[in-house]
Amino acid sequence: MEGKNIVCSAYAEPSGESFEAINPATGKELEGAFFKASSVDITNALNGAEIAFQTYKNIDKDLKASFLRSIADEILSLGDELISRAAAESGLPVARLQGELGRTTGQLRLFADLVEEGSWVQAIIDPALPERKPMPRADIRRMLVPLGPVVVFGASNFPLAFSVAGGDTASALAAGCPVVVKAHPAHLGTSALVGSAIIKAIDKSGLPKGLFSLLYDSGYEVGAALVKHPKTKAVTFTGSFKGGNALIRLAQEREVPIPVFAEMGSINPIILLPGALENRAEELAQKCAGSITQGSGQFCTNPGLMIAVQSPALEKFKSALAAAILASPSSTMLTAGIFSNYSQLSKEILDDNHIDLLAESTVINKELECQPAARVALISAKDFISSIKFQQEIFGPYSLLVTAKDAIELQEVIGVLEGQLTATLMAEPQELENYQELLNELIDKTGRLILNGVPTGVEVCAAMQHGGPHPATNDSRFTSVGSMAIYRFARPVAWQDWEDELLPDALKAKNPLGIYRLVDQKWIK
Known part of the structure; x- marks a missing residue:
């Protein structure tokens, strides 16, 4: 279990202060020193993510799906070491964490299935109408494309399912976005172990190293720098109203504002x-x-x-x-x-x-x-x-x-x-x-x-909506749980009057991907 920051899928030599994880049940420090990420680590991580994005955004959907499944496999291969470390760092019982591990790997596989099927890109085709009067219509084709590097903040209450390889990371990678994770300071060892699994999956899949970075900090400095960095295109956060609002303000104060998807609290009547x-x-x-x-x-x-x-x-x-x-x-x-x-x-x-x-x-x-x-x-x-x-x-x-x-x-x-x-x-x-x-x-x-049910318990599925009006979240149009979470990290682009062979596969006339598309207002394959 390395305490070094992971920068572009490699362990960076430490240059800053170190700190340890604490067992909340005993108050004692746990094994392992973890090092605060430096400004160089932050810059290298996001520059690498931007370079990786240029390749990863265009990779074959089947390769992307295989990569997501590989992450799930590598996490499972960590075995009891991961569960015991997560229990020591969180105070959560082993049975709860075993269930959370199943949710974590399950949602990675859920997004793999979504990507493999392919229709999530919402391809829309309105063919040209040259004979239309009084004005002809151009050939217009539209689909979703990934945003770019995403910064993910690990949450305190789910050391696996809302952390390094949790739903935010899984949905961002599924959309085609590299990820830089800011580890939660309470889950340092757990984060390190899951980070090592993602590195192995990237290596086995032959994907760009800049696809993943994992940075540590016991305070707020690294997180703020990640949000403000010009290469960051979106941010996810699950935590307090105060913390979420702080990140939203930072994102809006940038020269180029970016979206923050913050779940900030709810009393769930x-x-x-x-x-x-x-x-x-x-x-x-x-x-x-x-x-x-x-x-x-x-x-x-x-x-x-x-x-x-x-x-x-x-x-x-x-x-x-x-x-x-x-x-x-x-x-x-x-x-x-x-x-x-x-x-x-x-x-x-x-x-x-x-x-x-x-x-x-x-x-x-x-x-x-x-x-x-x-x-x-x-x-x-x-x-x-x-x-x-x-x-x-x-x-x-x-x-x-x-x-x-x-x-x-x-x-x-x-x-x-x-x-x-x-x-x-x-x-x-x-x-x-x-x-x-x-x-x-x-x-x-x-x-x-x-x-006639209780609100605790959130199913990971396509129909789940985990997000509500402010202050529960800052944007109620999106969910942070379930396969529809992918839409946080994509934006629409329209192609007008392009030759068929120059179009993305999702928009070509013969539909080589075999996905559902909205053609002349009808969903067809």
Whole structure:
């Protein structure tokens, strides 16, 4: 496991300060010194990425698909070493990480399938109409092309699936873009191991070395320099609202602004309709408690808000929820900083006069560090509406239950909500007809609308939308999970009046790639 930066698929000689990864459960330093990337490393990585782009953007789609599958194979070949290091650096249980490893390799293969099939380029052909009156139409053909080098920031809560070879990297490579990854400082060894797998896949595939670089930093300097570098064409980030906004500002202040695709946080409201509470209050309480506390609440889809109308059934729900929270055992949070932030914010909100504590877990593992107490608080709808501060995300096992007097006040709560990654309705099918206005408003507020399920758990598939209106993300037109994530890294180009043999294969008359194309307004092969 190398601690050197990877620059253009090669290990660079260190020139800066070094630092170590920390085990959050013990507070102890882990094996291996990792070196801060230098300004030379940054420049070489992005210059190499730009050179590689000129070749990689035009490679055969089958070779690209084979390369993505090769990355998945090389990651799997790391075996137990990868899982044990990721567990030590994150505090996450081995079973969770094994599942995340499957998601990581699975999404690489998903993008390989997408690239191999080829229709994602959205080829559109409007043939010439020389006889059209009063003016003839030129031959116009349009398709998507890759943007260029992409900077990927590793996320704290998914050391594999949102990291070095995670969904952002997989979708950027699938689109035809080289990648420079800024490793998350909590996952240094995990990042190094996955980086070594990508190097091997590049070597075996015979692809340009500048296709991949991996840079380390314990602070913000390297990340800022990567965003500001003129060769960078797009940036991806999953993390806090503060961090995402900082990157967006840097990208907009450049001489040539670039897109930043930032997922910045969400409280993912669960709306508990009266019929559902009447029929299954205890069941819903168990579901909600499990989702709130799962993985110490360290999911971007953690339900930080529940909303319901006052009723005897709601009181039954509250009692069952409190009992479940009280009995929920603690689990290690990802870093000491995340644990400290959660502890501070969840206690501060409970000091507010408008907030009451419903329940706080008491089963805390005193032998380990970074062990949070799960907390659920209460507030009236009137007080919730009065201040935006009650909508702040508290990253961890926390949720706020908002109680409305009636359906009208429930609608008013929905009306003040900010943009969300998810919104969940716990409802009986027959009562949904009475809440059409609420449903319509929720669609405007969220990227994924869930019925009778919990928001934690994001399926990697073509239909998944993981992105919502601001502040959940800064651009709700795109997803960061699933095969449609590829569209973040492509732009349309039209070819007008070109000879057939000079066109890209995707636009040639005989369709040599065999892909679906929109020809004269009809999707055909």
